[in-house]
Amino acid sequence: MPPIVIRYDRRRFYRALAVTWTIGTLAAALMGAGAEVRRTFLSRLWSWLGAPPGIATFALVEALVLLAVGYAALHAARRRDEIRLLREGIEVRDSLGRYLIGWDNLAGAGATAGTMAGLRLHDRARLLETHTGTEAQRALLASREPFGAYDLVFARQDLDCGIERFVSAVERYRRSPEARAELAEAGDVSRAGDGSGEEAGFR
Numbered sequence: 001m002p003p004i005v006i007r008y009d010r011r012r013f014y015r016a017l018a019v020t021w022t023i024g025t026l027a028a029a030l031m032g033a034g035a036e037v038r039r040t041f042l043s044r045l046w047s048w049l050g051a052p053p054g055i056a057t058f059a060l061v062e063a064l065v066l067l068a069v070g071y072a073a074l075h076a077a078r079r080r081d082e083i084r085l086l087r088e089g090i091e092v093r094d095s096l097g098r099y100l101i102g103w104d105n106l107a108g109a110g111a112t113a114g115t116m117a118g119l120r121l122h123d124r125a126r127l128l129e130t131h132t133g134t135e136a137q138r139a140l141l142a143s144r145e146p147f148g149a150y151d152l153v154f155a156r157q158d159l160d161c162g163i164e165r166f167v168s169a170v171e172r173y174r175r176s177p178e179a180r181a182e183l184a185e186a187g188d189v190s191r192a193g194d195g196s197g198e199e200a201g202f203r
Contacts (some may be wrong), residue, residue: 004085004169004183009160016157017069024065032058081158083166085173087183090119092152096141097133101152102126103180109170110150117163118150119170127151 035043036054043053084091089102105127107120121127131138147153159166173180 006083006085006158006166007160008079008081009157010079011160013157014073017073021065021069024069025062028058028061028065031061083154083159085169085183087180087185090170095137096144097131097137099127099132099141100130102130103174103177106170106174109167109174111163111167112148112150112153115156115163116147116153117159117166118147118154119152120149121151124151 032054034040035046035057042057046053046056049056081094082092084093086100089100090106091098091100101119101121105122107122109117109119112118128138128142131141144152154166156163161169173183
């Protein structure tokens with residue numbers, strides 16, 4: 001079967017950005033309306049510059065909101081984070097490089113804090129032995145602090161398949177060597193092509 005690939009959930013992130021833009025625009029409108037009726041420093045500055053205080057304040061705040069939303073959207077579009085469930089283990093590719101959590105090094109998985117999935121390891125040192133990347137990335141991975149009972153955590157937006165299905169799949173393959181035999185090997189990934197959560201068993 002093709003490798004199970006879990007990617008960054010851009011659609012969820014973009015929906016959150018749309019909500020942020022809406023709230024920011026409402027805040028800009030309220031601040032613009034306030035500048036019309038209150039003599040704040042900003043409204044006096046606009047009057048001194050010959051600009052309508054309400055419109056100028058709205059335009060300034062809205063420009064800052066759009067700048068922040070645009071920057072976040074561009075950053076999300078550039079992210080190439082992936083989690084692959086392979087016969088050898090869970091391969092992670094993120095801002096810290098590429099590393100593999102072998103199935104025999106995985107002590108458990110579960111949901112935590114309501115918005116994250118966590119992985120608990122038997123030996124954190126073994127994780128660094130599989131790392132590929134820069135020395136700076138390796139140092140950051142080594143210094144990553146545990147979150148509660150878990151050594152690694154992934155936020156909801158990191159998992160386009162959803163937290164519950166990710167945890168369920170990880171636990172299934174962790175507990176069952178027979179189930180892991182269905183997964184692609186790391187050496188077969190390039191030949192099998194990229195799968196997705198829906199195509200490779202998350203239905």
